[in-house]
Amino acid sequence: MSEVQRRKYSQEEKNNIFDGEFMPHIDSMYNFGYRLTFDEDDAKDLVQDTYLKAYRFINSFEQGTNAKAWLFRILKNSFINEYRKKSKQPAKVDYQEVETYYNSDDVDYQSTTDLRAESVKGMLGDEISNALNSLAVDFRTVIILCDLEGFTYEEMAKILDIPIGTVRSRLHRARNLLKDKLRGYAHHMGYDTDEEEEI
Amino acid sequence: MDMNEETSQSRKLKCDDTSKCFQLLESILDGEMDNSKEVLKEKLAKCQPCFEHFHLEQAIRDVLKTKCTKQEVPTELADCIRQKIQDIK
Numbered sequence: 606m607s608e609v610q611r612r613k614y615s616q617e618e619k620n621n622i623f624d625g626e627f628m629p630h631i632d633s634m635y636n637f638g639y640r641l642t643f644d645e646d647d648a649k650d651l652v653q654d655t656y657l658k659a660y661r662f663i664n665s666f667e668q669g670t671n672a673k674a675w676l677f678r679i680l681k682n683s684f685i686n687e688y689r690k691k692s693k694q695p696a697k698v699d700y701q702e703v704e705t706y707y708n709s710d711d712v713d714y715q716s717t718t719d720l721r722a723e724s725v726k727g728m729l730g731d732e733i734s735n736a737l738n739s740l741a742v743d744f745r746t747v748i749i750l751c752d753l754e755g756f757t758y759e760e761m762a763k764i765l766d767i768p769i770g771t772v773r774s775r776l777h778r779a780r781n782l783l784k785d786k787l788r789g790y791a792h793h794m795g796y797d798t799d800e801e802e803e804i
Numbered sequence: 805m806d807m808n809e810e811t812s813q814s815r816k817l818k819c820d821d822t823s824k825c826f827q828l829l830e831s832i833l834d835g836e837m838d839n840s841k842e843v844l845k846e847k848l849a850k851c852q853p854c855f856e857h858f859h860l861e862q863a864i865r866d867v868l869k870t871k872c873t874k875q876e877v878p879t880e881l882a883d884c885i886r887q888k889i890q891d892i893k
């Protein structure tokens with residue numbers, strides 16, 4: 606039974622899937638890897654590992670489904686299972702700790718920010734990147750997936766193996782942390798943050 | 805704020821349910837809501853905190869999407885991967 610259900614692609618089909626559906630995402634994959642590790646070699650290793658795994662497990666990929674999400678999930682798992690273990694630099698926040706702490710649904714949605722949209726729009730790419738890069742990896746990841754790569758909540762839930770509600774609350778939390786960083790830049794750069802706009 | 809400054813007097817200065825409203829606005833911005841246009845129009849016209857939150861959140865998404873520097877993929881990476889795949893075929 607399971608033999609029947611398991612698709613076996615021919616060599617030609619495998620090649621087509623690999624070249625047509627997997628390889629076009631190499632740019633996004635590399636950028637994701639780089640934003641997780643901040644290291645070119647580590648990012649290369651992660652992407653390479655991901656593609657080798659993708660090839661090895663190609664029979665469990667359903668042709669025509671979301672290859673990008675499938676690849677991102679493999680890369681994220683490789684990062685957690687392998688890269689983080691051998692990394693000399695311990696993760697600042699324990700993954701499990703973050704989970705239990707932030708999994709609560711009562712994320713507060715208070716409007717406390719004095720950061721203005723206009724200040725944000727005026728910021729430089731480096732400031733935005735630095736703010737994003739300074740976030741703990743779990744928060745950084747949801748922002749990368751949502752805002753840089755355009756994944757839906759549902760796709761993110763699958764990539765990260767977490768419920769959609771957690772995706773939403775973690776994103777909200779991540780953006781609040783990002784706002785704190787951006788507010789810091791705004792003050793530093795002398796952007797107007799808390800004054801009413803003069804007419 | 806912005807070009808909508810003149811209409812802001814008609815907005816409530818306090819939001820009735822910040823949690824619910826903000827969560828809704830963020831879902832809309834993330835493209836998770838169908839038929840969001842009408843809801844959005846009403847929210848933004850009626851409530852100042854919602855209006856401000858929406859524009860700030862929108863600005864943040866915009867700059868993330870357009871300004872975050874992209875890392876150039878090493879040219880040899882794709883070839884390297886293809887070579888390794890050849891080896892395990």
Ligand SMILES: [Zn+2]
Nearest residue numbers: 819825851854
């Ligand atoms: Zn409101």
